[in-house]
Amino acid sequence: MDAWTGHDVPNLPGDAPTLKLYDSARRSVQPVTPGETATMYVCGITPYDATHLGHAATMIAFDLVNRLWRDAGHRVDYVQNVTDIDDPLLERAARDGEDWVVLAMRETALFREDMEALRIIPPAHYVGAVESIPAIAGHVRDLVAKGAAYRLEDGTGDVYFDIAAAPRWGYESNLSRDEMTTLSAERGGDPERAGKRDPLDPLLWRGAREGEPVWDGGDLGPGRPGWHIECATIALNLLGDTIDVQGGGSDLLYPHHECSAAHAEVLTGAAPFASHYVHAGMIGLDGEKMSKSKGNLVFVSRLRADGVDPMGVRLGLLSGQYRTDREWTDEVRKAGEQRLARWREASAAPSGPSGAGLVAAVREALASDLDAPAALAVVDAWAEAALSGAGDDTTAPKLMAEAVDALLGVRL
């Protein structure tokens, strides 16, 4: 499907430092070492409701990765999916008496608008689950042929992945079996289901059910794909057997990314599937994770309709480090808007402290596991100095605006 419209990103003078990111698998901050082309897969929305500030924060975090790679001279091959068929989408459509296809199209269209407003560089490939079904079914058949998947013998036609076939099972999330079982039950899995070889085995193909949409699965029979194989297939088909960064929110650490990696590694024999598994913290409201199922949401589109500058929203979300669980509050929003106004003022100053120094310091902060709060503090200090008449670099205000645009995605 189509992504959203991009924008020009200014080129900055000077050299970029090596990006270091926290890898959930190794549980440490490690340098990212892509080739000429850097590859990234980020788990996108399930489009049954509007984009909330949590989605926005996660997309902004990976947009920083994209920007830093570009700044370092890499070509970036970035893929993002849309889970445009899954249980929550069907449940919401049924609740509202709406066609699930129409619901998915509408919310995906709104997401695109929100991403564009927030100046997220679009992925090179924006891919829906539905359009990928023939490829997903092919991968499920391959897993069956390899003896890594099996059909339940209860007449449903449901096919499961055998986690015993994944030699590295558990390396991505580093969780105990008990923790995996709990999270599996909370996040779309079915550890209680009878007939599985292992309670943690994830669904690969759901056999046809009365009243549910179905697709031809060839030897699998009619049905629809499971969730983890969707992302494994889309990533493998567009980016190759291994990728530099697998990204998403921390709610995807287990089971989603563990299972996607296990599927991919059994299919290709190449491991690890991703050099870095990168997880953004959860944005909350009033002490709870913002989530569609809880309904405690602040929508990007609502803020836009209320006249809040999306660049202020972006600065509000960047005021916390991406891995930190944090709250969206009115204070965060106001601080973002105030900072935006101050930076705009400063970018119109006749001169300021060294522009090259500013660029280097912002790059350094962001290369250190995307320390956006440190980058914002660098720009704040430069802005206050420029506004108080300090510094005589007359090229600096323009360079400051370009650096903030290129590296932080904030257009002044």
Ligand code: 5CA
């Ligand atoms: N379609 C799947 C991924 S394949 C999914 O998780 N969809 S989603 O709509 O629930 O979330 C979309 C992206 O936003 C995911 O990367 C998810 O981890 C992230 N996300 C969801 N809620 C939050 C939140 N409250 N804070 C930060 N990120 C979030």
Ligand code: ZN
């Ligand atoms: Zn995913």
